[in-house]
Amino acid sequence: MRALLVAFLLVLTTAAQAAPVRIKDLANVEGVRGNDLVGYGLVVGLSGSGDSLRNSPFTEEIMAGLLERLGVNVTDDAFRPKNVAAVIVTATLPPFARSGSQIDVSVAAIGDAKSLLGGTLVMTPLNAADGEIYAVAQGSVLAGGAEASGAAASVVQGVPTTGNIPSGARVEREVAFDFSQMTDIRLALRNPDFTTGARVEAAINRALGDGLANLEDSGTILIDSSVLGRVNPARLLGQIENVLVEPETAARVVIDHKSGTIVIGEDVRIDRVAVSQGNLTLRVREAPVVSQPNPFSPGDTIVVPRSQADITQEPGIGFAEISGETSLSDVVAGLNALGIRPRDMIDVLKAVHAAGALHAEFIVN
Incomplete structure (x- = not known):
């Protein structure tokens, strides 16, 4: 049980002293940062997995506008392609990016397209928060998954409605700095x-x-x-x-309820405290019995309910003492000595913190 507790729950900082770290890994330079870019565009060339234009009228509008700018006149009756998808294109303009340099872009469908696999993003301007165009994106989309469907079943792997284009945007405007x-x-x-x-x-x-x-x-x-x-x-x-x-780290205990993980920092201290833990389990089982009359005799078939209920108290640890310790390894040894199940350790730490015996920042995700 103790081995399971250590392997499943505790991700620990075991170094007795923090290792020296470069300043570049500790700090950012004020003003030296990226700028977020966003644009609205079209992905074409899909194999029948694009937007259904009746459910996504905005796709039809932008496609018609694009074709008209290219000198092609379209009408509502003749314009019903299924290989086009409306997408939002995002990118980050890195600091000191110069005109002509290329950056990566991400693409995500906003209509009811099933997949962007094999599609090509048509020229899409990318705007910053000031409304100016800083880059233009275009290229083949590398979708993040795959989708296949038949008449009665379908299978999806990953997220085929998102993708990226490495070096898919060219910087057209520089940030004045x-x-x-x-x-x-x-x-x-x-x-x-x-x-x-x-x-x-x-x-x-x-x-x-x-x-x-x-x-x-x-x-x-x-x-x-x-x-x-x-x-x-x-x-x-x-x-x-x-x-x-050598950076200084604050004493923290971080708990992730979803995965059942506990991270305990090196400087965490626990005062002398006594802990008792145990569980009650209530079980109710139904075993209905069907009762019916003999053949050719009067009467009705009925279901007779039969229920069995019992309460089981799982063996607890009684009272166990955790003494005030001076090192992380001693704190971990004291917690492991409780011999409780991994998920119950989270409740124990919450109770110790509520009692004021846990001297650390307590973070629950």
Whole structure:
């Protein structure tokens, strides 16, 4: 039971001390980020798995508009293709992307198309939040699954109504951002923490010069490049990114109800506490009996109900003591000594936390 408990439930941080991490893995540079793009387009060339135009009139409208721009006049009676699907196209414009560079795009059907397998995305403008067009997407869609159906059955693997186009969009407009002229650069910690921020500040100043870095708050470190004179900000950041820092981690217990997983951080502490756990199981079984009269005799056939109910108390652990420990391995050993089932461990930790004996941030997903 203990082996099952360890294997099924606990994903643990066993290192006695956190390993040094590069600053580039701890922080982002303020202003250096991607921009989300979105567009509305058509996927053509589907093998009869596209939108049914009567249920998706928007597909018919955009298809008719596209053909008219190409000089083809269509009428409602003659226009009923089944190999066209309306899609939403999304992409991320990376920082410092230049005109002519290519980016990946994702495609997802918004109508009742069954599959995008084998389709081709027609030229689709991609807009940013400011309404401007920054890229244009086009190309063959790599669908994320497969679908097959017959007269009475169908089978679907994966999600065939979504897909992607590697390097499927070409950047047409650049984001105005002159990084070379920046003198004040801010590093934003992904997990704000005053201790980690102070260590980042000290490591940068120790490696590249006193006064270069200044901790502004728990998540922001200001880099004043003017301290070093006239320097290239890009090269300076290239040096800062590879400075090693030992991050500080908060004590956390994370529980995922869906998978029954518990993650316990290294700094979690439990005060001396006594725990008792056991379950009651109520079972009700029905065994109806059919009663009928003898042949050629008067009477009716009836069903006589018969129920059996019992309560079973599964053996509990009685009271077990978990003493106040000083290391993660001792805490885990104390919890495993309870000998309870994996799913019940979640309830035990909740109760210990409610009693005020668990000193950690308690997160339940």
